[in-house]
Amino acid sequence: MNELVNNWIPSGGLRLEQNALSAVKNLDNSLVVAGPGAGKTELLAQKACFLLETNSCSNPKRILAISFKKDAAANLKDRVDLRVSPELAIRFTSKTFDSFAKNIIDSFSSALPLKYRPNFDYSLFDKSNNDVVKAYAKFDIYQGKGMKRSVFVNALLKHLNSQPLPIQNDELLENVWNYLLKGDEENSAKLNFPMISQLALYILNTNPLILKSLQKTYSHVFLDEFQDTTTIQYELVKTCFLNSATSLTAVGDNRQRIMVWAGAKKDVFDCYNRDFFANQYNLIMNHRSAPRLLEIQKVVNDYLQNQTFTPIPNSRWSIKDGISEIWYFKNSQKEAQTIASKINELINILEIPHSEICILVKQTVDKYSKEIINELENYNIVARNETLFQDLLKEDLIILLINTLKSALDVQNSDAWMKIWDIKMELAGVKGSILNETITPLLYSFKSFLADVKLELDNLTELEQFRKILLDIMEYYGVDKIRKYYPQYSQGGYINQIRDSLVDYLFSFYQKTGNLLEAIESFEGRLSIPIMTIHKSKGLEYEAVFFIGFDDNAFWTYSTQEEEDTCTFFVGLSRAKKYLYFTFSERRDGGFCQKTNISPLYNMLRDSNIVEELNFE
Numbered sequence: 001m002n003e004l005v006n007n008w009i010p011s012g013g014l015r016l017e018q019n020a021l022s023a024v025k026n027l028d029n030s031l032v033v034a035g036p037g038a039g040k041t042e043l044l045a046q047k048a049c050f051l052l053e054t055n056s057c058s059n060p061k062r063i064l065a066i067s068f069k070k071d072a073a074a075n076l077k078d079r080v081d082l083r084v085s086p087e088l089a090i091r092f093t094s095k096t097f098d099s100f101a102k103n104i105i106d107s108f109s110s111a112l113p114l115k116y117r118p119n120f121d122y123s124l125f126d127k128s129n130n131d132v133v134k135a136y137a138k139f140d141i142y143q144g145k146g147m148k149r150s151v152f153v154n155a156l157l158k159h160l161n162s163q164p165l166p167i168q169n170d171e172l173l174e175n176v177w178n179y180l181l182k183g184d185e186e187n188s189a190k191l192n193f194p195m196i197s198q199l200a201l202y203i204l205n206t207n208p209l210i211l212k213s214l215q216k217t218y219s220h221v222f223l224d225e226f227q228d229t230t231t232i233q234y235e236l237v238k239t240c241f242l243n244s245a246t247s248l249t250a251v252g253d254n255r256q257r258i259m260v261w262a263g264a265k266k267d268v269f270d271c272y273n274r275d276f277f278a279n280q281y282n283l284i285m286n287h288r289s290a291p292r293l294l295e296i297q298k299v300v301n302d303y304l305q306n307q308t309f310t311p312i313p314n315s316r317w318s319i320k321d322g323i324s325e326i327w328y329f330k331n332s333q334k335e336a337q338t339i340a341s342k343i344n345e346l347i348n349i350l351e352i353p354h355s356e357i358c359i360l361v362k363q364t365v366d367k368y369s370k371e372i373i374n375e376l377e378n379y380n381i382v383a384r385n386e387t388l389f390q391d392l393l394k395e396d397l398i399i400l401l402i403n404t405l406k407s408a409l410d411v412q413n414s415d416a417w418m419k420i421w422d423i424k425m426e427l428a429g430v431k432g433s434i435l436n437e438t439i440t441p442l443l444y445s446f447k448s449f450l451a452d453v454k455l456e457l458d459n460l461t462e463l464e465q466f467r468k469i470l471l472d473i474m475e476y477y478g479v480d481k482i483r484k485y486y487p488q489y490s491q492g493g494y495i496n497q498i499r500d501s502l503v504d505y506l507f508s509f510y511q512k513t514g515n516l517l518e519a520i521e522s523f524e525g526r527l528s529i530p531i532m533t534i535h536k537s538k539g540l541e542y543e544a545v546f547f548i549g550f551d552d553n554a555f556w557t558y559s560t561q562e563e564e565d566t567c568t569f570f571v572g573l574s575r576a577k578k579y580l581y582f583t584f585s586e587r588r589d590g591g592f593c594q595k596t597n598i599s600p601l602y603n604m605l606r607d608s609n610i611v612e613e614l615n616f617e
């Protein structure tokens with residue numbers, strides 16, 4: 001075993017800096033703190049390879065990685081799948097915090113006392129729904145006169161999660177929980193993720209056997225983007241793994257803490273170091289951004305923390321690499337034309353792929369991007385609000401259905417075929433790679449099913465016909481088997497919701513192109529420029545980033561939450577590898593824009609001495 005450990009080298013030909021390598025090989029609890037692009041996520045992928053390949057995570061133990069966003073969880077899983085053999089990769093589970101907690105309550109709801117057991121068909125609600133207001137109104141709590149609705153909703157949500165379970169001495173809280181858990185004649189049961197985490201905590205605190213089995217299953221746990229962990233999520237981590245044999249690796253960056261508004265625990269690093277006696281590792285490389293762009297990151301860092309930050313760029317860059325500009329416009333029409341022309345140049349002259357260019361906004365994607373989308377159409381370039389697709393594209397069910405369609409339409413697509421064949425074998429309970437009396441008939445029947453699907457797709461004209469084809473595909477795999485194989489679909493109508501979204505989107509793309517393979521490509525966003533909020537861009541990276549509408553309106557919270565908005569600014573600008581453009585327009589949407597409140601952010605760009613300022617009349 002020692003020999004395996006000593007001889008282990010990072011996969012994919014990557015070289016890790018000394019501290020990264022030490023963190024990978026450390027088998028106790030650890031915390032890796034590093035700036036954007038330092039390779040924190042990659043370090044977790046490498047650590048998974050190390051643990052599995054050296055048997056430090058010995059069969060049948062597993063590694064559990066917990067991230068915040070579905071795409072982050074999926075990306076981490078993809079990186080591990082790419083680097084280790086399928087037999088090892090199967091022991092790496094990557095989930096979001098939300099799905100981790102939800103799986104606990106869906107798998108063990110019978111361990112809850114009846115009064116806290118949610119109805120089987122519960123669905124989810126978030127802040128944007130009216131459900132929490134309705135629930136309180138049921139017990140005569142109405143919005144106070146003159147009170148802003150958002151303030152009222154926040155107050156209700158705070159009250160809803162003001163106590164761990166079981167609820168003590170609060171009749172209103174007890175009633176609202178009961179109503180949300182059980183629903184009534186008109187409304188089904190509805191839960192939000194903080195409630196789900198409370199229920200998961202209750203199960204784990206009152207059922208030592210469930211807790212033990214969780215600890216026995218996972219010998220190693222990874223926590224990505226740890227800076228954004230909320231109090232209740234941290235409580236869950238502690239309840240699950242404190243004083244257990246499971247070893248934890250957390251990675252994060254204080255300067256990228258952008259979820260304080262959603263309850264991120266500001267002192268989570270200190271608490272974790274103290275509670276888990278973690279070894280801390282700091283990294284100094286930046287593998288993402290060109291050297292000149294790192295100059296901006298240094299200035300913003302100095303504003304955010306006392307510790308200086310001198311990231312070392314990856315050796316693929318030359319010292320002069322990196323372009324950053326601020327563009328000033330009189331109106332948003334001219335802004336849109338200039339951005340479209342630049343994007344056209346990046347794609348057609350510099351040959352940068354669509355998927356390597358990103359348009360970022362602070363918020364309200366549609367407001368800031370309408371005109372740009374229209375101007376890009378003049379160049380035959382598609383741009384779209386990626387928020388609608390980001391999570392959907394990483395859904396296991398979507399990946400399964402899309403790969404099935406691809407395999408039916410294009411028998412040469414070996415990648416898609418391998419993925420669905422592996423899953424088909426798993427779902428059919430068949431193991432092995434050599435054709436035999438079990439595998440051969442399954443293979444023939446699967447191929448013949450795909451040929452039938454192709455025939456139906458060749459005659460596709462109606463939306464309902466397409467829905468039926470996808471229903472048939474799911475039936476063929478077995479809906480119950482899918483629900484079991486992917487625990488996130490085990491409960492309620494979520495699986496149907498996801499399927500219907502796919503049907504609607506794909507069919508609308510199909511109507512435009514008349515070609516289903518092209519429609520799938522469009523749906524996957526291979527030929528479109530993603531537009532998203534900075535929050536949605538967390539963890540992602542692009543060759544070129546356009547940070548549009550850099551004004552007081554977009555950063556309207558700056559005066560009340562300067563630190564968090566500066567962190568958001570830092571996250572946004574650190575997504576760029578080589579090109580970084582900021583735009584400001586005096587007029588937008590019939591109104592005037594200013595940049596006086598956020599002048600400290602503008603000054604940081606100027607202080608870097610690398611950002612050029614251009615005026616467009």
Ligand SMILES: Nc1ncnc2c1ncn2[C@@H]1O[C@H](COP(=O)(O)OP(=O)(O)OP(=O)(O)O)[C@@H](O)[C@H]1O
Pocket residue numbers: 014015016017034035036037038039040041042043253256287288314538539540541574
């Ligand atoms: N050791 C390495 N050598 C070369 N490239 C690397 C190395 N580690 C990471 N990378 C690459 O650098 C980029 C950034 O890595 P990664 O996404 O892991 O950074 P991060 O620290 O998680 O960033 P962020 O906090 O901004 O999300 C990725 O393209 C990754 O493939």
